[in-house]
Amino acid sequence: MDRIIYTAAGGAARVLEQQAVISNNMANVSTTGFREQMAIYRSVPVEGQPGLPTRVSTATATSSSNFQQGVMAETGHALDVAITGDGWFSVQTPEGEAYTRAGELAVNQDNLLVTQQGLPVLSTDGAPVEIPDRGSVTFSSDGQITALGAGDNPSDIQMIGQLKLVNPPAGGMVRGDDGLFRVAAGQAAQADPQVRMVSGFIEKSNVNPAEAMVGMIANARRFEMQMKVIQDASTNAERANSILSSNG
Structure with missing residues (x-):
């Protein structure tokens, strides 16, 4: 032929x-x-x-x-967060640490901060973030998390951790079948203190x-x-x- x-x-x-x-x-x-x-x-x-x-x-x-960054949409929800510029949120999966730009977070029945898929969001020490029972949460631009427990006075606000924000080279990121990204070498990325985020917003698809x-x-x-x-x-x-x- x-x-x-x-x-x-x-x-x-x-x-x-x-x-x-x-x-x-x-x-x-x-x-x-x-x-x-x-x-x-x-x-x-x-x-x-x-x-x-x-x-x-x-x-x-x-x-x-x-x-390229997608459009930022304001929601006003305390647990909605978005990264401004380059960077990723770190989450725990059954296959290890992975990275996402999706910041529609929630608190599950175990009082852990999770994504919409139920994956625990990681802190800078590589552990899931635990939220006080019925506590109100606020985020700073560098990912620090503070919470005020139900019935507590404003003076009782406590620092409960800091989100692990990473920024590995884009060329070294691979997309998994679950839609999450990972470092090609299979290693966990290091936290980057230069990454910034904002609360009350989500980043739309690009x-x-x-x-x-x-x-x-x-x-x-x-x-x-x-x-x-x-x-x-x-x-x-x-x-x-x-x-x-x-x-x-």
Whole structure:
């Protein structure tokens, strides 16, 4: 079979992969702190005897993310927090420490500070943050947590810990199947005292819905073009076989 079919089929496969990535981005337009996923590909020359300099195939080069900050939305909720600029919140997962920009926090039945997925948020000492029973919580810009217990006087406010805010190099971060990020080397990132946050706000997804929709339409057209190439190649092969048969 002519190599053009393999080339076009490879291109179509890459388009389908990118369409899946864009569809996932569209599904997370409203997900707090979501980072747009990006599919990057590179051209690969088709080698053979003789060489085919006019034909190229494609291969997945890397799956990366757009780390640009999303829009900040004010909620007024005491447990809603957002990082300003670069940085991440640290959370505990069954697979170890992970990082997220989603700051819609809550207090679970064990009085632990957790994410909306129920993952404990970590303090600078690497432990979950325990909140006093029915206590009101406030956060400072560097992640320090103070709480006032139910019925306590304002003078009884207590310092209960500090959120572990990290800022590892973006190039060393990998996205897991759970949507959380981890350091590629598998190590826990060190707390960064330069990271700043604000309470009463959440960071929205950084996916641009209009751009994602345009990307989906463009991908659909690319896929149609690849299929047209395969169809034309098949038609040309049938015609060639017909001519050879008639001459025979």
